[in-house]
Amino acid sequence: MSSKGAAWAEAFLEMMSVERAAAKNTLAAYARDLADAAGFLAGRGRDLSDASAEDVEAYFADLGARGLSAATAARRRAAVRQFYRFVLGEGWRTDDPSRRIEAPKKGRALPKVLSREEMDRLIAAAGARDGGQGLRLACMIELAYASGLRISELTGLSLAALARDPAYLIVKGKGGKERLAPLNETARAAVKAYLQARPQFLPKGDKFKKEGANPWLFPSRGAGGRLTPRRFAQLLDEAAADAGIDPARVSPHVLRHAFATHLLEGGADLRVVQTLLGHADIATTQIYTHVAGERLREVVESKHPLAKKG
Numbered sequence: 001m002s003s004k005g006a007a008w009a010e011a012f013l014e015m016m017s018v019e020r021a022a023a024k025n026t027l028a029a030y031a032r033d034l035a036d037a038a039g040f041l042a043g044r045g046r047d048l049s050d051a052s053a054e055d056v057e058a059y060f061a062d063l064g065a066r067g068l069s070a071a072t073a074a075r076r077r078a079a080v081r082q083f084y085r086f087v088l089g090e091g092w093r094t095d096d097p098s099r100r101i102e103a104p105k106k107g108r109a110l111p112k113v114l115s116r117e118e119m120d121r122l123i124a125a126a127g128a129r130d131g132g133q134g135l136r137l138a139c140m141i142e143l144a145y146a147s148g149l150r151i152s153e154l155t156g157l158s159l160a161a162l163a164r165d166p167a168y169l170i171v172k173g174k175g176g177k178e179r180l181a182p183l184n185e186t187a188r189a190a191v192k193a194y195l196q197a198r199p200q201f202l203p204k205g206d207k208f209k210k211e212g213a214n215p216w217l218f219p220s221r222g223a224g225g226r227l228t229p230r231r232f233a234q235l236l237d238e239a240a241a242d243a244g245i246d247p248a249r250v251s252p253h254v255l256r257h258a259f260a261t262h263l264l265e266g267g268a269d270l271r272v273v274q275t276l277l278g279h280a281d282i283a284t285t286q287i288y289t290h291v292a293g294e295r296l297r298e299v300v301e302s303k304h305p306l307a308k309k310g
Contacts, residue, residue: 005048009034012086019152021233021252033079048083053097056080089174112254113261118245119145125243126235132197136218136227137235139187139194141255147171147181148259148277151229151252157217159198162191173278181276201227260285 013031016022022030034048040059041051051059059080063073077098084098114122123145127138144154153171161169165188169181183191202214203221216226233252240250256277263273274285 005038008049008087008092009038009083011090012083015086018229019150021151021230029075030079030082033076034083036076037080049092051097053095053099056084056097091175112249112251113257114245114249114254116262118243119258119262121243122239122245122250126239128242129239132194132200135190135194135197136201137239139190140218140227140232141236141239142187142190143183144252144255145259146184146187148256149181150174150256151232153181154252155218155227155229155232158215159217160215162195162217165192171278175280177278177280179275179278 009031012034013027016030017027037059038048040062041047041055044055044058046052046055060077063076066073068076081098084093084096087093088096123138123141126141127134129137140154143149143157144151147169149157149169149171150173153173157169166183167188168183170178171181172178198217198219201219201221203219203225214225218227219225220227220231222228222231229252236250236252236255237247240247260273260277263276264270270282270285274282277285279285
C-alpha cells in the first residue's frame, strides 16, 4: 500500500473509532479488509488512492472467485464502499470507484431501530443514574433523539449554543454544511436540568481553571476537555443494560436512526427528514422508509381485526 493509500486507510479507521465508536474487533476487520483490497490492487499496479472503477470491480469479482463465504465477501465489499464514501466526503477524490458496482445480492441491511417505548425506557434508565451523571446522560440521549445529531456533532456542541434555551440548533455537519436541528420541550428541559450539574464535570487542570474557559457543553476532565464519543458510547451501553435492552442494539448512531424512523412513522415528509438529517442524497434517507414501513406492517398484522381473523 502506498503512503497515500495507507494514510487514507488510517484516517478512515480513526473516523470509525472516534465518530462511530466501532469496537476493536470491527476496526481490526476493516483494517484486514482494506489491506486485502490494497494487496489485490498492487498486483494491478494500483493503490487504494488511485484505483479505477474497473480495478474495484475486478477486486469484487475476485472475492467471489476465491470461494470465500458470502458473509466474508460481503463484508469486504462493504468495507471498500465505506472507505471510498469517506474519501469522497473528505474531498480527497472527486469520484467513488465503488459506486457503479452492484451491491451483493443479499439485500441491504436495515438500520437498527429502537421502538418509542424502548427509547422511553432508555432515557428513564439514564436519568436514574446518580446525580449529575444521570442528568448528563439523559440530556445527551434526549438531544440526540430530539434532533438527529451525529455523535461528533453532539459531543462537539458548545455551551454557547445552548445557553439561551434555543428552539433549534445550527449544526455544522459533514463537509462543513450547516443545517437546523430542532429541539423539543423535553430536550430543552433536559438541557436546563443538566446545566445545573455541568460544573462538576469541568476539568481541574491549569488550562481550564479560569471560570468560563471551557467552551464545551459536555466538558470532561480528560485531555481534550470534553466528553469523547467513545465514552458516550460506553455510557449508552450501560444505560441500555439498565433498561433491559440488549446493548448490541444500541449505539449513538441508533439514536439518530430512531429520530428519523419515528418521524416517518408519524407522517413526516421524506424531504423534510432528509434536510433534518443533513443527507446530501435522498437515497440515503430512503432506507428509513423501509424500516418504518416494516414496523407499520407489523402493527397492522398484529392489531387489525381482519389480520387477527386470518
